[in-house]
Amino acid sequence: MRDSSRIRTVYAEIKKNLEKGIIPFWLENAQDKEYGGYYTNFAEDGNRKVMPEKYVNTQMRLMWWFSRLACIHPERQVYRDLAKWGLDFLLANFWDQQYGGWYWKTARDGKSPDDGKVVYGQSFAVYALSEYSLGTHDPRGLEYAVKTFDLLQKYCADTRWGGYYENLERDWSSSAPGFHAGDRKSLDTHMHLMEAFTALYSASREEIHRRKLAEIIDLVADRMIDVRAGCGLNQFDLAFRPIPAIAIRRTFNAERVGESPEKPTETTSFGHNVELVWLMDLALDVAGIQKDAYQPIFQALLNHACEEGIDWEYGGIYRDGLRGGKAIVLEKEFWQSTESLVGFLDGYEQFREERYLDAFLNIWYFVNAYMINHEVGEWRMLLSRDGKPIVTDLANEWKVSYHTGRAMLECERRLSNILKKA
Amino acid sequence: MRDSSRIRTVYAEIKKNLEKGIIPFWLENAQDKEYGGYYTNFAEDGNRKVMPEKYVNTQMRLMWWFSRLACIHPERQVYRDLAKWGLDFLLANFWDQQYGGWYWKTARDGKSPDDGKVVYGQSFAVYALSEYSLGTHDPRGLEYAVKTFDLLQKYCADTRWGGYYENLERDWSSSAPGFHAGDRKSLDTHMHLMEAFTALYSASREEIHRRKLAEIIDLVADRMIDVRAGCGLNQFDLAFRPIPAIAIRRTFNAERVGESPEKPTETTSFGHNVELVWLMDLALDVAGIQKDAYQPIFQALLNHACEEGIDWEYGGIYRDGLRGGKAIVLEKEFWQSTESLVGFLDGYEQFREERYLDAFLNIWYFVNAYMINHEVGEWRMLLSRDGKPIVTDLANEWKVSYHTGRAMLECERRLSNILKKA
Numbered sequence: 001m002r003d004s005s006r007i008r009t010v011y012a013e014i015k016k017n018l019e020k021g022i023i024p025f026w027l028e029n030a031q032d033k034e035y036g037g038y039y040t041n042f043a044e045d046g047n048r049k050v051m052p053e054k055y056v057n058t059q060m061r062l063m064w065w066f067s068r069l070a071c072i073h074p075e076r077q078v079y080r081d082l083a084k085w086g087l088d089f090l091l092a093n094f095w096d097q098q099y100g101g102w103y104w105k106t107a108r109d110g111k112s113p114d115d116g117k118v119v120y121g122q123s124f125a126v127y128a129l130s131e132y133s134l135g136t137h138d139p140r141g142l143e144y145a146v147k148t149f150d151l152l153q154k155y156c157a158d159t160r161w162g163g164y165y166e167n168l169e170r171d172w173s174s175s176a177p178g179f180h181a182g183d184r185k186s187l188d189t190h191m192h193l194m195e196a197f198t199a200l201y202s203a204s205r206e207e208i209h210r211r212k213l214a215e216i217i218d219l220v221a222d223r224m225i226d227v228r229a230g231c232g233l234n235q236f237d238l239a240f241r242p243i244p245a246i247a248i249r250r251t252f253n254a255e256r257v258g259e260s261p262e263k264p265t266e267t268t269s270f271g272h273n274v275e276l277v278w279l280m281d282l283a284l285d286v287a288g289i290q291k292d293a294y295q296p297i298f299q300a301l302l303n304h305a306c307e308e309g310i311d312w313e314y315g316g317i318y319r320d321g322l323r324g325g326k327a328i329v330l331e332k333e334f335w336q337s338t339e340s341l342v343g344f345l346d347g348y349e350q351f352r353e354e355r356y357l358d359a360f361l362n363i364w365y366f367v368n369a370y371m372i373n374h375e376v377g378e379w380r381m382l383l384s385r386d387g388k389p390i391v392t393d394l395a396n397e398w399k400v401s402y403h404t405g406r407a408m409l410e411c412e413r414r415l416s417n418i419l420k421k422a
Numbered sequence: 423m424r425d426s427s428r429i430r431t432v433y434a435e436i437k438k439n440l441e442k443g444i445i446p447f448w449l450e451n452a453q454d455k456e457y458g459g460y461y462t463n464f465a466e467d468g469n470r471k472v473m474p475e476k477y478v479n480t481q482m483r484l485m486w487w488f489s490r491l492a493c494i495h496p497e498r499q500v501y502r503d504l505a506k507w508g509l510d511f512l513l514a515n516f517w518d519q520q521y522g523g524w525y526w527k528t529a530r531d532g533k534s535p536d537d538g539k540v541v542y543g544q545s546f547a548v549y550a551l552s553e554y555s556l557g558t559h560d561p562r563g564l565e566y567a568v569k570t571f572d573l574l575q576k577y578c579a580d581t582r583w584g585g586y587y588e589n590l591e592r593d594w595s596s597s598a599p600g601f602h603a604g605d606r607k608s609l610d611t612h613m614h615l616m617e618a619f620t621a622l623y624s625a626s627r628e629e630i631h632r633r634k635l636a637e638i639i640d641l642v643a644d645r646m647i648d649v650r651a652g653c654g655l656n657q658f659d660l661a662f663r664p665i666p667a668i669a670i671r672r673t674f675n676a677e678r679v680g681e682s683p684e685k686p687t688e689t690t691s692f693g694h695n696v697e698l699v700w701l702m703d704l705a706l707d708v709a710g711i712q713k714d715a716y717q718p719i720f721q722a723l724l725n726h727a728c729e730e731g732i733d734w735e736y737g738g739i740y741r742d743g744l745r746g747g748k749a750i751v752l753e754k755e756f757w758q759s760t761e762s763l764v765g766f767l768d769g770y771e772q773f774r775e776e777r778y779l780d781a782f783l784n785i786w787y788f789v790n791a792y793m794i795n796h797e798v799g800e801w802r803m804l805l806s807r808d809g810k811p812i813v814t815d816l817a818n819e820w821k822v823s824y825h826t827g828r829a830m831l832e833c834e835r836r837l838s839n840i841l842k843k844a
């Protein structure tokens with residue numbers, strides 16, 4: 001390896017962001033002591049902002065975070081306590097006693113739920129509950145992970161076309177078509193189901209969880225990726241025919257611009273494509289599936305992101321591009337940055353291609369220089385192409401430590417392995 | 423209508439076969455008072471033959487039969503008692519207390535199960551338990567129908583390709599490929615799942631049962647029928663690519679010729695194709711789906727069976743033919759005869775095409791002349807093309823009153839409606 005001293009520096013920077021930044025920040029700030037559950041809205045200075053609502057995604061993601069830390073540091077009781085703190089609130093306020101499954105969001109106090117059953121949200125429940133089970137050994141973790149999995153199989157699996165319906169109402173009836181997207185499937189949700197089943201099978205070792213994981217790996221690889229373009233596709237009809245993407249209710253994209261449909265687009269997210277590489281690589285490992293047949297897909301995704309998604313001039317990774325073509329949204333956003341850091345390292349570990357390591361280092365340079373708020377430790381949400389802050393908040397109903405903290409944990413571990421082999 | 427006096431005669435003949443034949447025969451003979459459950463093996467003279475085994479299909483089918491009669495004659499307690507007699511035995515001996523679901527078969531005394539989980543068998547459990555619930559109002563009916571349905575969704579639904587895996591072992595792991603057919607799907611099993619979900623939704627009125635019914639109707643119509651040939655296809659790989667049919671373990675075909683694989687074939691069953699018409703027509707009615715789009719399929723199946731499957735010389739319907747071509751197995755078997763009687767009447771009611779009525783009358787002529795054992799009331803199993811007995815037994819581990827009795831009930835009701843409108 002050319003850059004082992006450079007890698008050693010980056011390793012130290014990442015370790016510092018984790019140990020002096022992200023971990024202590026959430027340890028100090030995550031608990032909503034007034035109402036239970038987790039507080040998710042923080043301004044640039046690390047102080048609380050108003051928090052009107054709690055979302056299942058971010059409540060689950062913080063529960064995942066403390067569970068993950070509990071796995072890594074079983075000697076520290078505080079992580080288990082903080083994970084349980086989240087589960088208690090989620091079970092009391094988000095779990096639907098009548099129909100089963102998890103509500104989409106509630107007011108900060110856990111009341112007035114939006115009781116929709118969004119599969120994206122259910123997937124993070126399965127993910128977090130599985131990790132919770134591994135981190136705490138509290139039997140409620142696997143119990144509710146399996147309950148959620150079973151509900152997904154009964155109410156969301158599509159026995160006509162395969163895959164899963166993604167948007168349902170409280171009683172598990174399909175949501176309306178169009179903006180409510182009862183008639184659409186997406187790479188996003190299916191990728192996160194794959195991630196969730198990976199964690200579930202790791203926790204349960206039940207054969208049925210392995211089977212559903214293998215099915216969704218194969219489905220995503222075969223139907224949801226344009227290998228020649230090196231891009232994940234975005235949205236599909238129920239039969240997995242690709243269709244232009246629209247804004248969808250009960251998603252991050254729709255909610256940040258206001259609850260209204262947008263014009264259909266055919267863009268691809270470089271960060272999402274590279275995220276898919278490492279999540280699928282991990283899924284294959286856990287499922288015990290030979291990965292040779294998948295590696296050309298991984299390389300296609302990584303190569304396209306290298307060629308069109310990385311900003312080799314200013315550093316970092318662009319937000320969105322044309323399928324198989326140029327970047328068109330040149331801002332730099334936190335979650336694409338985190339996931340592509342991990343994905344390019346994963347690609348480097350698999351293929352030993354130097355340009356994947358270059359891409360990783362390029363993104364890290366930009367992140368470390370502009371995106372991380374070093375005074376507080378968490379990351380800014382959105383920057384201009386050249387690193388000027390656009391959205392400086394450090395967390396909100398959609399962003400907690402799942403992307404940033406997980407990426408730093410993953411990168412720390414992977415860099416440590418790379419350095420050992422160097 | 424040309425033939426109303428002829429219809430009136432046939433109606434009377436059918437009513438007689440039902441009321442003087444099939445109903446009293448099973449009322450007197452079905453109970454296995456020694457071991458519980460139902461006795462299923464009867465010789466030509468109506469006397470018992472040795473019965474080494476009990477099969478989930480025929481135990482469920484007789485429970486269905488008495489439940490159906492209980493629905494039609496709620497004033498007669500005996501039908502409810504006989505249905506419960508079957509359920510008690512099935513719950514005690516066939517229900518898997520550990521993994522859930524129904525074993526494939528047991529010894530006559532209910533012991534030594536073949537504990538395989540065959541979806542064909544599970545489908546008859548759902549079918550019979552749903553009818554049981556309607557006929558008896560015993561809550562165990564719907565309780566176990568729903569349990570079985572839920573297990574099918576969790577362990578048998580294929581989220582990669584849609585549809586259902588059909589052959590599984592006790593713990594719901596897939597059976598081996600090939601003869602054990604863990605890697606195959608079939609029209610037969612999917613059609614009977616459609617039939618089962620039709621009954622389940624009728625009994626439960628739960629939206630999820632309607633949704634799964636609608637999915638399987640669409641799947642069967644779209645992937646499992648060669649409309650241009652007017653034939654159902656037979657076996658498929660997991661991705662629904664048609665493949666030559668082989669004998670499969672734990673099926674009627676394999677078990678009657680001995681447990682061994684046969685040469686792959688590309689035949690079609692006329693009786694099965696016409697059965698599909700009436701079962702799908704009913705399924706669409708129950709699901710509340712507009713049937714215009716399906717009617718060309720129905721007509722294709724009926725027309726091909728009219729042209730190639732009916733023996734216009736000797737009467738009756740042939741056993742098997744080439745896909746889209748001539749009959750090649752010219753014997754006449756009981757179940758194709760029963761189901762095509764109902765299917766052609768259903769076609770006549772839908773389309774008012776006289777040749778469907780002619781086909782019905784032609785089959786009935788043959789059945790009434792040669793197949794029904796009028797002294798005992800049940801039907802012989804297999805005849806030569808010109809009506810000579812080949813297998814004269816009236817019932818066995820695979821044949822009870824599900825085909826014969828149901829067909830007579832269906833034909834009686836349909837002819838009565840036709841006569842009212844004439």
